[in-house]
Amino acid sequence: MERFTLSLPSVPCTRADAAAALCGVVSSGNLEILVGRGGAADRCDIEVNTSAHGFRDTWEAVLTDAVARHAAGGLALAINDAGATPAVVSLRLDQALEALEDRA
Amino acid sequence: MNRPHRHSWFEADARARIxxxxxAGSFRELCGAHERLTSPHLAALDLPAAFDDGVVVGEATLDGRPVLVGAQQGAFNGGAVxxxxGAKLRGLFxxxxxxRPAAVLxxxxxxxxxxxxxxxxxxxxSELMRAxxxxxxxxxxxxxxxxxSCGAFGGMGIVARLCDALVMSEEGRLGxxxxxxxxxxxxxxxxxxKDRAxxxxxxxxKLRRSLGDATMLVDDDIASFRDAARSLLARPVPARDLAALDADQRALAQRAARYAEARDGLDIWRVLGLPDPGAIPMLDAADFNRLLASLPSPTEAA
Incomplete structure (x- = not known):
């Protein structure tokens, strides 16, 4: 497993009660994303646990894109990945963050 | 079959099934993902973990009556315990x-x-079985x-047969x-x-229903599973005294003798007296259930 954490700038999530939400299942080529409350209101804290080694640059690019598309400031994302492709990661991030926005 | 939109149970994940x-909206998860009760063994092997360790447990209502619910996530390590x-399921029981809920689902x-x-x-x-x-x-x-997609096999096949009643779709397998x-x-x-058929x-x-291992056969549709669970909940709690156990044992012995030569579900349907065994896999649940009900003694232990 390769593990790292990131803190990326993002528009603050307006949802005050952003409780833990879970999206996706850890299975081959798939991942789960747990959304919870983070630290600073204008940052998104992200923890990545992935079975694929050596793709940190790709992760950073996909995650930077996602938190720029959504209001993810003040949130913490924890990811368990079993070898998902960047497109699948991007889709799951959209699902997880849109689920919060829909409920806001 | 008159439902305009089916939602496949097979394709849904554990949370969608629950x-x-x-x-609607009654489920409250216990030991949820945010508690991060992940497997220390997978971590030691440097393998991906899941925040819920592949099982969702909690409490809810069904027709307004309190129930406890557990659902395994087949996609995570084959739903394996x-x-x-296992501790989450044991804790549920x-x-x-x-x-004292109306039932555990x-x-x-x-x-x-x-x-x-x-x-x-x-x-x-084994602790789950005991609980x-x-x-x-x-x-x-x-x-x-x-x-x-993983059916119920190995230890979970045994757990399945420890239940008071089983609802299955044809796609769900038991062994x-x-x-x-x-x-x-x-x-x-x-x-x-590799031979799926x-x-x-x-x-x-369908075979498990024919043999009486499953109590109800439903189509692969979440609403059909819900309807089946509601009808089970409306039944009196099944008898579980020594006489009932003895009767089950006798039925199993008769079944072993009756189907000793059977090599395939088709052989069993033939012995049961169903007119066209080869056509049975293509029937939907309602037609299959009608056919089974038309037999003089439909199943051994239903």
């Missing part, structure tokens, strides 16, 4: 003895013990639901050794695990 099974996964989707966890997984599943039986002995009915295990041990001539005829819901 959401469609119980009263590890130490944490121990909770049932304290809170167990959505099984598992190949059995998680082999990565070896003895810890074996112990977890399930203790809840039943206390008068809490336990209803199993099988319709996922002890799974098809791939049998093929590996005995060879492809004994059992071809064969696998369904031998382990699928």
């Amino acid at each position: 959401a469609g099974l119980v009263d 590890g130490e944490i996964h 121990e909770r049932a003895r304290r809170t 167990l959505a099984i989707d598992s190949g059995g013990v998680r082999l990565h966890e070896a003895n810890a997984g074996l112990i977890a599943i 399930l039986l203790a809840a039943r002995a206390d008068g809490i009915p336990v209803y199993g639901l099988i319709g996922g 002890l050794s799974g098809p791939e295990v049998i093929e590996t041990v005995k060879g492809v001539d004994e059992f071809d695990s 064969l696998v369904w005829r031998v382990t699928g819901g």
Whole structure:
């Protein structure tokens, strides 16, 4: 497993009660994303646990894109990945963050 | 079949199954993902973990009556039971003895013990069996639901048959050794695990319903599983005295004798007296159930 954490700038999530939400299942080529409350209101804290080694640059690019598309400031994302492709990661991030926005 | 939109139980994950099974919005998860009760064994092996260790447990209502619900996540390591996964299910049955719900609903989707966890997984599943039986002995009915991609095999096949009643779809399979295990041990001539039609005829819901292992056969539709669970909940709690056990034992002995020569579900349907065994896999649940009900003695132990 390769593990790292990131803190990326993002528009603050307006949802005050952003409780833990879970999206996706850890299975081959798939991942789960747990959304919870983070630290600073204008940052998104992200923890990545992935079975694929050596793709940190790709992760950073996909995650930077996602938190720029959504209001993810003040949130913490924890990811368990079993070898998902960047497109699948991007889709799951959209699902997880849109689920919060829909409920806001 | 008159439902305009079916939502497949087979394709849904554990959370979607629960959401469609119980009263809308009533589910409250216990030991949820945010608590991060992940497997120490998978971590030690440097393998991906899941925040819920592949099983969702909690409480809800069904038709307004309190129920406890557990659902295995077949996509995570084949729904296999590890130490944490098993402890969550065991805890669900121990909770049932304290809170006395109308039933425990167990959505099984598992190949059995998680082999990565070896003895810890074996112990977890035996503790789960003991807790399930203790809840039943206390008068809490336990209803199993099988319709996922992993079916119910290995230790979870045993757990399934410890339930008071089982609801299955044809796609949900039930057995002890799974098809791939049998093929590996005995060879492809004994059992071809790649032959899906064969696998369904031998382990699928229609055969299990025919033999009485499953209590109800439903289509692969979340609403059909919900309707089945509601009808089970409306029944009186099944008898579980010595006489009932003896009757079950006699029925199993008769069944073993009656189907001793059977090599395939088709043989069993032929012996049962069904007119066109080859056509049975193509029937939907309603037509199949009608056909089965038309037999003089439909099933051994339903």
